[in-house]
Amino acid sequence: MPKWITQVGCPYCGSSCDDLEVLVSDDGKKVLETRNACVIGNEIFHHASNPNRPTRPRMRQEDGTVKEITYDEAIDYTAKALLKAKKPLIYGFGSTNCEGMSAVGRVAEKAGAVLDNCASICHGPSFLAIFDNGYPSCTLGEVKNRADVVLFWGCNPMHAHPRHTSRYSIFPRGFFTTKGNMQRTIICVDPRETDTAKLADIHLMIDQGHDYELFDAFRTVLRGHDIPDVVAGIKKEQILEAAGKMKNGRFVMIFYGMGCCHTDGRNHNVDIAISTTRDLNSHTKASIMAMRGHYNIAGPGQVWSWQFGFPYCVDLSRGTHAHMNPGETSSIDLAMRDEVDCFVNVGTDAGAHFPIEAVRHLKKHPFITVDPNICMASEISDLHIPVRIVGVEEPGVVYRMDNVPIQFKKVVDGPDGVLSDEELFDRVYERMCELTETEPIWILNRGHAHGSSTAEQ
Amino acid sequence: MKEKIVLNMITQRAIEEGQAMEKGKTTPEYFKACSIVEMNPEDMKKLGIWRNTNVRVTSEAGSVIVKAIEPTQYVPPGLAHIRQGVWANQVVPPRTQSTGTPQYSGFPVTIEPAIDERIKTALELVQGAVGLWKEGGN
Amino acid sequence: MAEIIIKNGFVVDPARKINGDVMDIAIKDDKIVEKVGSGAKEIDARGKVVMTGGVDIHAHVAGPKVNVGRLMRPEDKLFKSPNAQAPYRIESGFSIPSTFKTGYDYARMGYAFVMEAAMPPLHSPHVHEEIHDTPIIDQGALPVFANNWFVLEYLKNREIENSAAYTAWLLAATKGYGVKLVNPGGTAAWAWGLNCLTLNDPVPFFDITPAEIISGLMQTNEYLGLPHSIHIHQNSLGTPGNYEITLDSFRLAEGVKANNKFSRDSVMHSTHVQFHSYGGDSWRNFESKAKEVMDYINGQKNITVDLGCVTLDETTTMTADGPFEHHLNQLNHLKWANTDVELETAAGVVPYVYDKDIKVCGIQWAIGLELGLYAKDPMRTFITTDHPNAGPFIRYPRIIKWLMSKKAREETLESMKYTDKVIDATNIHSLDTERTLYEIAQMTRAGPAKALGLSHIFGSLAPGMEANVVVYDLNFNDMPDDPEQIERAFLRSSNFIKSGDIVVKDGDIVSHGNKRTFWVNARVKENPQVIRDIHEKFLKEYTVGLGNYSVWDCLAPNPYVIDIDVEA
Known part of the structure; x- marks a missing residue:
């Protein structure tokens, strides 16, 4: 009999929904059906059973074709490439668990690598702003239970976080919000009339790239000063109306996204968003949250902060201490300046998501992809090592966009012989120790160190 | 009618892109979802093209052929949108303002009709960029 | 592991009233034994002091707010991280060190056990992930209860049995060690931007007062017979004149008897009392009330305290007292992080510079030390810095120095810009007390071990105890x-x-080493109402599924579980 598994976590967006139900075949190997998932999450669970999925490492040959090799050979190649490189870059981690990120930390330290994650090309500017201004935030349950004014700034959850509005931010009924969306005022700031903007009570169709000015106008108004008739393409009356709603809200929530981080101003846009939140706390209760893109992209920020003190752009190449300086130690800048001589792409697709010029630079040196699927990075790699899909075939801890840790279970067994990220990187580490004739350093007994692979369901 | 038009480009997510990406970047779905540029009908008129016409989008960083479509979510005149992904990243400038994050949104592009030109597949674009593309695929 | 003998050291072991006797300490495997064979590995401790491993009853070393501090403060690493000690892991950070540095630094100081002082239950997997990555030291973590909706509702209705059943469930779900209270009711109020500054301020919506929460959780704790007493961070932390509220909350323990099988006598542990012993009514006339507070403690045998000494460093404040961090930020205008946690708690993080040339900081420094010097019972008074709030834990040796040496105190006092004003507002200058090594061992080992209900494992060098032995180069x-x-x-x-x-x-x-995670599994009679309440709240108000809430066993892979059977 096929079996329904409940409270399953979804390994797609930063909403990290953990209420999915998945129907699994009798033999526990195939996903038959899902409930509660959005179209994207549904796709991930079904994709796991794709017969074309690679199940062995593939090494590129001189003629450009690829050939299957063993995991031992792949591990040996990776270990040697990392040891040989002066300054390897290990990048990605949008789609893996914290166990894998932790294992990679050990490898990177041994290799003297730069460790970076997708935030570098995404919410990195948020980190820069947090370094300067802090982060008054909350968990998503606070939004559900209390928020009566919700502002979406430069983000479009209806597309990027499909169940965010129904689980947390617009529609759900909570303890103090028993009337759900009837009780909430929704404000959207976006240069396009997105599907999120269509749900808003107030849509401020801002001139693209003028976010800082509009935030500044809000701060000015909140402090009781006058503003020009039009700011960033928005009429004064509209700004006053929106500011009034915020000031009179009992719990104001600001969600922001790539509209702030990807455009001119970058961290400065986020910085002033945070300042606006701080200002609002003089009038009422207000919180702000970055709409993190992937289900565990908050994870590397957490794991590496506790291991090295920095959330991203962690340069370990000095061997003695960790160093971070985005702009200098960030993946794109390192690539464009040809400062790295080996690239390991883990749980992401730099081939598709880096500006193509950066890909060209990285491709001058050994290029390794660790990812369950065929992707652009895998198809230009010297070596592609497939791994189990976290949340589908591999359990583990993930951090939701509000930094709440959620323990994701697995629902089916991975393909025979395919390793997890954690197992793979621990074996790479052991191989590096063999090659350098050093003792591996484990924090706990080896028997205790391997948790997630045997996580209870 | 003009031969080319300068627009302000943004590249953002879309649910069609997300779904297709999880299906696979070599699938027809991904091609369909991402090899497009959304622009306001007024701007199409200025350029003298119909919707669903192939255009060449050129930025300081590069150039790509995509299909011009009417916006699925309203885009005002002057703004253009390519969904995040392989085609967008052929033109996204890698400059980071010393933050590490490239200029994914808010960069000027020139758009010109390219009716007879073919839209390349994702694999052709990426493998082509690094000298691995072979006609007929690998 | 095998046999070790530490020879000829001056043994200081207050639990056995041993004060500097030259003795050998024998170890077999992980226990202290009477004697070992001739093949034992010898460590020569001649001319040095031998103590058992230190026990830290209160430090913020693992979990979400600690990590917010690390993430938010790259400058805490700048020029402050020592070079890695090959072949060990890279060490980062000063006031909020990386997990590796945390484990290494505690070990270098000879500490065996550290209690993480505030675990938000929803974030407990995070706390355990960090504990997992902190080498060597044994750790436990105290989940926070005093602003939790379940607790507020049960206590409002005076349902101690339900409160106990929920507490037992939450301890098991989070792999927690005991009952922590932070700004009772005040943090719940902060979710609406408010606070509870006295013991009688009603908590918005919940219709309960901080005093009722404190008393209710004290009863809950003794009902369950947990190894540790309630562990409380009182209302109105860090405000001039708050010592009266501190004394008011102490009085709630009068007449309450400890009920447990772990030789614990106390029913309330009041943490970082330095922050709660303030006189005056503004920062202008701010003064020490350390004597008043400690006089009360000296006469009240069922309360233990830790000091929370200000160390005059640039550090990072972090607490589940959300409204306090907001208030502090209004004072210093540095960066401010806050996290309100659904149904449970909140937390704030603000960097802070305790500058010895600022009068208030000098007075705070003096208050912490005065408390340590006025204490008549070092077995109930423990050395902490509320790490990293009043200073980083690597300053414990500096506090020991100040407590042991009037000369050291005077040197620091004289180096201040406002020495006279600090002297006027405190008694530090007139205190001649100098603590002995025996008393220091009580304040850092025997005392906290007993207060935590762990005196059968830690806090002594008696045979049968855990083999934690440290040698200090002091004659x-x-x-x-x-x-x-x-x-x-x-x-x-x-x-x-x-x-x-x-x-x-x-x-x-x-x-x-091979670190362990300590947690308490209190088994109570099945309570259908509490089980139903838990299911309902997870269904309606939480955003995480009940099935994904309890911490997996694999996150605490080397546990030391204290089982308690609560009589029905």
Whole structure:
């Protein structure tokens, strides 16, 4: 009999929904059906059973074709490439668990690598702003239970976080919000009339790239000063109306996204968003949250902060201490300046998501992809090592966009012989120790160190 | 009618892109979802093209052929949108303002009709960029 | 692991009333034994002090707010991270060190056990992930209860049995050790931007007062017979004049008897009392009320305290007292992080510079030390810095120096810009007390071990105890004239053996040991109402599924579980 598994976590967006139900075949190997998932999450669970999925490492040959090799050979190649490189870059981690990120930390330290994650090309500017201004935030349950004014700034959850509005931010009924969306005022700031903007009570169709000015106008108004008739393409009356709603809200929530981080101003846009939140706390209760893109992209920020003190752009190449300086130690800048001589792409697709010029630079040196699927990075790699899909075939801890840790279970067994990220990187580490004739350093007994692979369901 | 038009480009997510990406970047779905540029009908008129016409989008960083479509979510005149992904990243400038994050949104592009030109597949674009593309695929 | 003998040291072991006797300490595997065979590995401790491993009752070393501090403060790493000690892991950070540095630094100081002082239950997997990555030291974590909706509702209705059943469930779900209270009711109020500043301020919506929460949780704790008492951070932390509220909350413990099988006598542990012993009504006339507070403690046998000494460093404040961090941020205008946690708690993080040339900081420094010097019972008064709030834990040796040496205190006092004003507002200048090594061992070992209900494992060198033995380079009979040598000796021990494993030699790490996670599993009679309430709240108000809430066993892979059967 096929079996329904409940409270399953979804390994797609930063909403990290953990209420999915998945129907699994009798033999526990195939996903038959899902409930509660959005179209994207549904796709991930079904994709796991794709017969074309690679199940062995593939090494590129001189003629450009690829050939299957063993995991031992792949591990040996990776270990040697990392040891040989002066300054390897290990990048990605949008789609893996914290166990894998932790294992990679050990490898990177041994290799003297730069460790970076997708935030570098995404919410990195948020980190820069947090370094300067802090982060008054909350968990998503606070939004559900209390928020009566919700502002979406430069983000479009209806597309990027499909169940965010129904689980947390617009529609759900909570303890103090028993009337759900009837009780909430929704404000959207976006240069396009997105599907999120269509749900808003107030849509401020801002001139693209003028976010800082509009935030500044809000701060000015909140402090009781006058503003020009039009700011960033928005009429004064509209700004006053929106500011009034915020000031009179009992719990104001600001969600922001790539509209702030990807455009001119970058961290400065986020910085002033945070300042606006701080200002609002003089009038009422207000919180702000970055709409993190992937289900565990908050994870590397957490794991590496506790291991090295920095959330991203962690340069370990000095061997003695960790160093971070985005702009200098960030993946794109390192690539464009040809400062790295080996690239390991883990749980992401730099081939598709880096500006193509950066890909060209990285491709001058050994290029390794660790990812369950065929992707652009895998198809230009010297070596592609497939791994189990976290949340589908591999359990583990993930951090939701509000930094709440959620323990994701697995629902089916991975393909025979395919390793997890954690197992793979621990074996790479052991191989590096063999090659350098050093003792591996484990924090706990080896028997205790391997948790997630045997996580209870 | 003009031969080319300068627009302000943004590249953002879309649910069609997300779904297709999880299906696979070599699938027809991904091609369909991402090899497009959304622009306001007024701007199409200025350029003298119909919707669903192939255009060449050129930025300081590069150039790509995509299909011009009417916006699925309203885009005002002057703004253009390519969904995040392989085609967008052929033109996204890698400059980071010393933050590490490239200029994914808010960069000027020139758009010109390219009716007879073919839209390349994702694999052709990426493998082509690094000298691995072979006609007929690998 | 095998047999080790630490020979000829001056043994200081207050639990057995041993004060500087020259003795050998024998170890077999992970326990202290009467004697070992001739093949035992010998460690020569001649001319040095031998103590059991330190026990830290209160430090913020693992979990979401600690990590917010790390993430938010790259400058805490700048020029402040020592070079890695090959072949061990890279060490980062000063006031909020990386997990590796945390484990290594505690071990270098000879600490065996550290209690993470505030675990938000929803974030407990995170706390355990960090504990997992903190080498060598044994750890536990205290989940926070005093602003939790379940607790507020049960206590409002005076349902101690339900409160106890929920508490037992939450301890097991989070793998927690005991009951922590932070700004009772005030943090719940903060979710609406408000606070509870006195014991009688009603909590918005919940119709209960801080006093009722404190008393209710104290009863809950003794009903369950947990190893540790309630562990409380009182209302109105860090405000001039708050000592009266502190005394008011102490009085709630009068007449309450400890009920447990762990030789614990106290029913309330009041943490970082330095922040709660303030007089005056503004920062202008701010003054020490350490004497008033400690006079009360000295006469009240069922309360223990830890000091929370200000160390005059640039540090990072972090607490579940959300409204306090907001208030502090209004004072210093540095960066401010806050996290309100659904149904449970909140937390704030703000960097802070305790500058010795600022009068208030000087007074705070004096208050912490005064409390340590006025205490009549060092077995109930423990050395902490509320790490990292009043200073980083690596300053414990400096506090020991100040407590042991009037000369050291005077030097610091004289180096301040407003020495006279600090002297006027405090009693530090007139206090001649100098703590002995025996008393220091009580304040850092025997005392906290007993308060945590762990005196059968930690806090003594008696045979049968856990083999945690530290050797400090101090001559008991000929203590150095230069107080700096005291600090140096306690900062980097000559040897530290943790659970029978030599982990430190000449101040350097030589092994990752094999750390454990301590948690308490209290078994109560099945309580259908509480089970139903839990299911309902997860269905309606939480955003995480009940099935994904309890911490997996694999996150605490080397547990030490204290089982309690609560009589029905």
